[in-house]
Amino acid sequence: MTNLFNLSGKTALITGGTHGLGLAMAEGLASAGAELIITSTTPSKLEEALIYFHSKNYKATGYIFDVTDEKEAAKQIEIIEEKHHKIDILVNNAGIIKRVLAVDMPVEDFRKVIDVDLVGPFIMAQLVVKGMIERKAGKIINICSMMSELGRENVSAYASAKGGLKMLTKSLATEWAKHNIQVNGIGPGYFATAQTAPIRVDGNPFNEFIISRTPEGRWGNPEDLAGTAIFLASEASNFINGQIIYVDGGILATLGKASNE
Template identity: 40%
Template sequence: MNPLFDLTGQVALVTGASRGLGQTFARALARSGADLILTARRRESLADFAVEITAMGRRAVSLDLDVRDEASIQRMAAEAQQAFGNIDILVNNAGCNVRKPALDVTWDDWNLILDTNLRGTFFVAQAIARGMIDRGYGRIINIGSVTSVFGYAGLAPYGASRGGVRQLTMSLADDWGRHGVTVNCLAPGWFKTAQNQVLYENQEWVEYLTDRIPVKRPGRPDDLEGVVVFLASESSRYITGQTLLIDGGISVGATRATVPPKEAK
């Protein structure tokens, strides 16, 4: 394995690892040699996945974590430290969404999304960074979204939370860079996940979306594997405070300036 991407002997903590992209990130890190701390609101939901990780020859520990609860974050950080000692990599993945027109968003909707995606991201990073700073080394990967830089109707609080993650990433990078800790934001574009699966059942919408993506397809989970390993590894040592969009190019704007020629029949 290329030493620039080899994570052997390192410990990675992935939040929100019971399903979806959280598991994609964890698998990629395990394949590159990292041992895993997996978290979810209910650790029982991680049982099968932990078995999968150990079958790859890696150590895996499952912990309860509710990122909306400060005591839960502190307890998880202490248990993670006790289980493995040093934590080298944090993937701040836990998140949620509520899709509604802006006029229908409730006070509780807003609090749920912002408390999970933004406040939770900060306080998990803070709790884990303490040990990284003491050691003088760490890789923090906050999971953002194409909505970190783009606005979409029906996603007002979600976009606000993900835009906040981007700004938070830059601030923490400046705060902790002198201590050997890099902080970056991995921002997926349109990927089919458990949260948005219903959208992908609408073929008309999928065709509309695909037309706006320069590479002409939505993302697949394996499109994210290389980039999470890159940001977690030695190869990214001089990169911090950045938002890396893995979006097939939809963030270029994807609005036609000319009428496409008709295909010959």
């Protein structure tokens, strides 16, 4: 049964896999045997990530390019496929968020978030899937969000992009399933990362809100995503397509606690 989750001989491309959740998912895939290809727009972060992966004896290579630049992305994918021969797994993780109330948000910023969080995954999937179609096999994992399902103040662009990414996932799965390609998504809940560190201190109202709102009563740890990433990248998920798995400690399953509990 464990062979179902074995990724030995597979090559996984993870966009934005240099830190946080992206790094944790990349490490999970590597622990299951996959060779890693990491992309970033920041050379220093890429170098740090590669040093970390190599310290774990994982096979990892890095490339610098912007996933929203279709011409440069196409050039880099051609180089990657020539050097590594194939891309078996694509994890569309690169993303940004701008926390601004909709009434105040510049349209330019709204477009930027859509470009990175929605158009970027489309560009990468379109480029990588050509080789997958030829081989009649492939796994594409889009990193969605609870904001693919819920709205919240000051994240209108992010929620719009992640909602769109959910539907892109379903559409691509429908189109490419006949080629034995599975396109699914992961929707992380609230996780303990460097970005959330300032608001995870005791006494912070948002920290208390998240803990009380989450049935498991805690923030997620980045490594909590590794198992889901391995599952969706492996043969264990061969008949699962167009689905979003929410790794959120149960938030989306509940209305929350009553105030008198």
